[in-house]
Structure formats: structure tokens, C-alpha cells
Amino acid sequence: MRASRIENSKEIHISGAEGIYEFYELEKFLKKFFKRAIEHPKGLPDKIVFTLEKIKEEIQPVEALSVKTVFCESSEEAQKVINEHLINLGISEKAITVAWSVIKGQKMRGATLIDYLTAERLEPDKERGVRVSRIQMDKKRRMQVLKKIKNLSSEPQRVIEAVTIASKVAFCPEVVAEICVSDNPDYTTGYIASKEHGYLRITNIKKQGENTGGRAFFVKTPLDIEKLIKFLEKTPVVVL
Template sequence: MLYSVKMRSSLGGYHGEGGRHISGAERIVPEDQVEADVIAMLRRARTHERGAADFIQVKVEEVKPQTITYCPMIPIYQIHTSTKEEGRRAARKELARIGVSQAAIESAFHELESLTDSMRGAIVMDAVTGKRLDDRHERGVRCSNMDCEDTALYDAIMGRKGLGGDHPREALVLASKVAYAPGTVAELCWSDDPDYVTGYVGSRKFGYGRITVMKDMRDPVGGRVFFVQPGTDIAAYDDYMQNQTVLVRLPHEDQ
């Protein structure tokens, strides 16, 4: 039996009621791993670089096998940059190569670069017009309920590639679920962790384009944009992102 284990933490009270978001994490694991993951998440919330959380919420629930869907892990390619400006130019170029319009690219960067604090979720944006389609304001649309199908295999393969650790894993799993959502064209993201300057452009078309520098060191503001095809059913898209349980499978050539 599999269980979903989720953690959300904040400082100064509940996030959304005055508290500042510190950290979040989630896993889908067998029953015998639940306790270890809960302890690891509590430790992460209390020792995070954004601060020591004083509000920590942990949720554990059984995952019914019939509710799970699967998608492939999108391939990884890397773009080496040395400054925020260089990284964001590279991201613009990748988004255009995927097929996002110039108007949508500029709208996305304007939205993200105007943030004064990190969003909990993502902006959903028309990939042609650049219009924001969700109505969740600073909350955004969260992508949740996902993990690797085979954690040990993932750790072995990514370790050989020098991409071990929580940041790459969580980003790649999320990017894969997003890429295979009905209507997704591309995703743009950089982290809100102050010491993690890497960001990415993700798509089903080309994969996970890891951009080594996309923000300044110690910058605590991050965000993401999901670019979607015109006419996408946003209510259904939101439901898939937040509620559909997805396990991500490694491609056969990586096994």
C-alpha cells in the first residue's frame, strides 16, 4: 500500500493568514517508509535556509491504486549560465523554441519579476496571448500529488549524472507531471530557496532544460508559470494539477 506524505511550513503563523512560507515537500511511499519521511520533512522545515518554521503541517493519507496515473520522466538537458541576466535570456530563447509567443514570454517575466514574495503555486498563462487565466492571485495553481515510481532507480541514475539531492528531484518530478498535463505547452520556474540559483524551462517537446543560474544568490523570491494552449479548460487543468496522483517513470534508455 502506498501513502501520500505532505509537509507545509511557515514562519509567523499559517501561510495565508500572515505567515511567511518556509518550505514544502511531498512523497508517495510504501507504508514502511512513512515514519522516516515524516521525520525528514520535520527536520527540513526546522532547518531550512529560509528560516526555522514555527508552523508545520504534515498530512499522511492512503493512496488508492486505482487513482494513480503514470507519465514518463522528461529528458534532462543543461544550459550553463553564469549570471541571472544570462540565465533569463537563455530561458526566453528556450520558451520561444518550444513555441511560446513573444507576448506571453514577456508577460511571464513581467509577472515573476514583479513579485515581492514567492507564490505558493503557479501562474497559468495563455501561451499565445500572454493573458493570465487562473484567478488565484498570489496563491496560484499548485502542482501536487506526485513522486517517482521507483525512488531507488531514480537516485542511482541521477547520482551518476551528478544531479542528486532534493532540489533536482522535486523539480524534475513536478516538471514531468506538468509537461504531460492536457494543455501544457511549457513551464518556466526558478526557486524561492535563497541559496539555490538554478531554474528551468520544461516541456514535453524538448524536456527539462536546467539553467544553472537564473537569479542572484540570497534572493528569496521565486515563482513559476504554466503556459497552456488557447482554449484549455482551466478548471480541469487546475483539478489535474492539484488532485491527480501521478507517478513518474524513468525512460527505458535510462534503466
């Protein structure tokens, strides 16, 4: 589901949701997603798009990243903690700078792919970016994550969706790490994720009210970019 508003003749994304379900569950989830779209704090959307696709491929199992919360008092502290982590993973300072400039600059629906050493941006469409899709978290794992973040997030469903995305991304051998900042001005917890350190939730990653945000994936080259994008966007996975 994708809900958007039209502002100054431009379509602005306001909420979205997705999952992999059995046929008999569809009606229940369509209603749930519709409710989410129309109950958004920003008010009614101008457009809601539902897409249903039959999955014919095998659903690939992917291990869930471990989840930890790192408490930071300010966005300056958060940025310092994140940069230190990324540098320890071998990511170059210029790649980190490019990631922050994309996240704090243009609004992209998808993620930017950045060469972790040269800082070159590799996504073919710089406006759209790469959108991680066809994902679902297994029910048992979802319960575990919800228990882990109890009282630590005002929007537990947002955390589940983010851990699901991050686990699919980190599963790719070409990906060194991911950084994500929500574009929701009221949601100030973001994360960095990697195979080594798991999913690290970072509080106060941005200041309240800032409406910029986005995702950056640091990748190793050479790589088969089409194959990576196809996996992220099209291969169905269940996060266990």
C-alpha cells in the same frame, strides 16, 4: 509538509516536501520531513503542517523528462537563453514578459497559468496559483537523475522534486512549457521544461540573494481549466 514563518503577521513559506508512500514507510518519511523543516538554514519555523491522505485512486504512470544542464554565466545570459527557447516553442513575447513579471514580482506559492499566445493569466486564484501535488518519482529513475546531476547541484533532493513536478506538468497536452525560478535566495539554478526539450536546468537564472521566484506554465487555449487544475493538484502520479 509545509513549514512557515510568521513575519509582520504574514505567513511566509520556508520549506516543503511531499510524496506518495506505502503505509509502512510513513513514520520514516514523517521523521525525514520533520528534520527537513527544523533544519532549514533560515532557522526554526513558526508552524509546520503535516497532511496525510489515503490515496484511493489508481496512481498514473508518467514518463520522466530527460535532464540537461545549461551553464550560463549571468542572469542576463540565462534570461536570453530561456527567452530564445520559449520563442522557438511558439510562445509569444508578451506571454514571456507576463511570466517574468509574475516570477520576479509577487510571491505565489503555486504556479501561474498563462495563455501561450494571448498572455492572459488563467489561474482562478491569482494569489495562491496552482500547486502541483500527489507526485512521486520511481526509485530507479531517482537514482538515474542523481547520477546525472552528481556534482552539479548543492541540493540533489531539490532537483528530484523539481523534475518530478516538471514531468507531471509536461505530461499535460495543454501545457507547452514551464519556467521555474526558486524563491530560495541562495539557490540560483532554475529550469525550463517542455515535452520537446525535456528538463533544462539553467544556472544563474537569478542573482545570488534575490528572494523572488515562482513557476509559470504556458498553456494552449481553449482548455478545460478545471480539469487541468484537478489533474495537477489531485491526480496521483508516479514519474518513471
